[in-house]
Amino acid sequence: MRPLSYARAADAGSAIALVAEHPEGTFLAGGTTEVDLVRQDVRRPGLLVDINDLPLNGVHDQRGGGLRIGSLARMSDVARSAAVVARFPVIAQALEAGASAQLRNMASMGGNLCQAVRCAYFRDVASPCNKRDPGSGCGAIDGMNRGHAILGVSDKCIATHPSDVAVALVLLDAVVHTRGPGGERAIGIDDFFLLPGDTPEREHPLSHGELITAIEVPAAPVARSSLYLKLRDRQSYEFALVSVAAAIRVEEGTVAEVRLALGGVGTKPWRARRAEDSLLGQRADEASFAAAARQELAQASPRPRNAFKVELARRAIVRALSTLANGAAR
Amino acid sequence: MSTDVSSQSAVRGPRASTAVLRVNGQERELRIEPRVSLLDALREHLGLTGSKKGCDQGTCGACTVRVDGRRVLACLTLAVSCEGHEVTTIEGLAADGALHPMQAAFIDRDAFQCGYCTPGQLMSAVALLEEGHAGDEAEIAEWMSGNICRCAAYPSIRAAIRDVRDMGGGER
Numbered sequence: 001m002r003p004l005s006y007a008r009a010a011d012a013g014s015a016i017a018l019v020a021e022h023p024e025g026t027f028l029a030g031g032t033t034e035v036d037l038v039r040q041d042v043r044r045p046g047l048l049v050d051i052n053d054l055p056l057n058g059v060h061d062q063r064g065g066g067l068r069i070g071s072l073a074r075m076s077d078v079a080r081s082a083a084v085v086a087r088f089p090v091i092a093q094a095l096e097a098g099a100s101a102q103l104r105n106m107a108s109m110g111g112n113l114c115q116a117v118r119c120a121y122f123r124d125v126a127s128p129c130n131k132r133d134p135g136s137g138c139g140a141i142d143g144m145n146r147g148h149a150i151l152g153v154s155d156k157c158i159a160t161h162p163s164d165v166a167v168a169l170v171l172l173d174a175v176v177h178t179r180g181p182g183g184e185r186a187i188g189i190d191d192f193f194l195l196p197g198d199t200p201e202r203e204h205p206l207s208h209g210e211l212i213t214a215i216e217v218p219a220a221p222v223a224r225s226s227l228y229l230k231l232r233d234r235q236s237y238e239f240a241l242v243s244v245a246a247a248i249r250v251e252e253g254t255v256a257e258v259r260l261a262l263g264g265v266g267t268k269p270w271r272a273r274r275a276e277d278s279l280l281g282q283r284a285d286e287a288s289f290a291a292a293a294r295q296e297l298a299q300a301s302p303r304p305r306n307a308f309k310v311e312l313a314r315r316a317i318v319r320a321l322s323t324l325a326n327g328a329a330r
Numbered sequence: 331m332s333t334d335v336s337s338q339s340a341v342r343g344p345r346a347s348t349a350v351l352r353v354n355g356q357e358r359e360l361r362i363e364p365r366v367s368l369l370d371a372l373r374e375h376l377g378l379t380g381s382k383k384g385c386d387q388g389t390c391g392a393c394t395v396r397v398d399g400r401r402v403l404a405c406l407t408l409a410v411s412c413e414g415h416e417v418t419t420i421e422g423l424a425a426d427g428a429l430h431p432m433q434a435a436f437i438d439r440d441a442f443q444c445g446y447c448t449p450g451q452l453m454s455a456v457a458l459l460e461e462g463h464a465g466d467e468a469e470i471a472e473w474m475s476g477n478i479c480r481c482a483a484y485p486s487i488r489a490a491i492r493d494v495r496d497m498g499g500g501e502r
Contacts, residue, residue: 001365004343004364005341006341006343006408007340007341008410008411018340031406031407031411035406035407035408036388038365047341048408050408050411100476100477101401101454101473102391102401102402102454102476103388103403106403235472236472236475237476
């Protein structure tokens with residue numbers, strides 16, 4: 001690992017100032033991505049500003065039924081928060097489906113949103129990668145791309161967004177609160193994740209020195225009937241091939257309200273709005289769910305090695321929505 | 331690739347400086363660069379070689395230790411970030427020469443073959459019981475999935491955990 005400097009920040013203001021005034025500086029939270037990528041030489045920060053002492057680790061109820069999750073709250077703590085389990089089971093399930101117990105004890109919620117892609121070409125500094133080294137090419141497009149994205153891809157990058165909980169947060173229209181050298185702002189979560197397009201190196205709209213302080217989850221009564229379904233190559237401790245976050249309200253056999261988001265298939269956590277729109281007012285049955293899934297996946301751009309994800313995603317969507325509609329949610 | 335930040339007192343490195351870690355109840359002083367992982371600090375600087383380096387990238391669990399009681403991966407933790415926190419390693423598990431009940435159960439159940447992953451398995455297993463995730467076989471498997479055993483001693487590891495659970499959780 002290359003040499004680097006380190007500072008432990010006592011408050012948000014000094015953390016932001018330290019990173020802002022050092023072009024090679026970055027924040028260090030749980031370290032599960034950052035330390036790994038520095039050791040792989042994928043990232044080369046000259047200065048790590050440790051923010052773990054900042055008081056940003058609470059999970060607070062908001063008036064009206066929403067939540068405010070501190071950016072330094074750990075995945076494990078959020079997953080077992082009573083408010084999350086009761087009102088937003090999809091968040092708890094997505095968190096516990098991710099990583100391992102040790103990593104969930106370390107990884108922060110803000111860091112989770114910023115985690116790097118798991119594309120092997122991105123992680124291997126000997127390979128071309130437009131995300132790591134803009135303009136160098138993409139090893140995955142014609143390479144080993146079984147795990148790569150089929151939605152939101154560009155001819156520069158097809159890396160899958162790896163987060164589970166981000167899929168749940170996209171489902172719930174969460175808002176990312178930040179504080180930076182220029183002040184505070186709130187970013188809708190769908191705008192927080194950028195499609196690769198021609199600039200895959202740019203994954204978030206954050207500016208240098210801008211710190212995520214909290215994730216706000218608006219009240220959503222429909223989320224009491226929500227779930228996270230994750231399909232992967234092994235039973236535990238693996239990234240998704242396909243995942244589905246879903247919430248639905250059925251009235252007299254008809255879809256009165258529905259939300260759907262996909263993981264493991266998109267270059268960003270994928271809100272399936274086409275499927276949602278096509279489902280509203282339809283019979284809540286497998287035929288409708290399958291038709292909605294086809295609507296969403298019609299825009300997929302699979303490669304030969306990951307084409308199976310189209311059918312797998314269709315089936316996963318049907319299973320998730322059927323499970324909820326039949327009242328068999330966990 | 332280091333940033334010149336020597337003018338700032340709060341910033342340390344990239345050269346080595348003195349750090350004080352509290353490991354297994356003892357204050358230990360060492361001189362380390364900020365890039366040194368907790369795992370390397372334990373093994374190379376403090377002579378505590380029980381925690382093992384398998385993958386060094388957060389996937390195998392062989393380096394599992396506890397920081398402030400929480401099981402974490404020492405390979406993805408910077409040692410300097412542990413100042414002011416309580417680190418517990420496998421060397422801190424036995425007390426007064428007596429094996430921890432989980433260590434004894436691993437021997438009873440022959441819960442290892444080569445033994446390389448065993449310190450991490452033990453640290454995880456003890457934490458697992460305290461977390462309350464040893465309800466049934468599937469739950470134990472799920473919550474131990476961050477510890478890989480390439481000899482595949484998994485059934486015996488789960489049996490050892492069940493034994494200690496049924497004894498009352500391994501608290502002494």
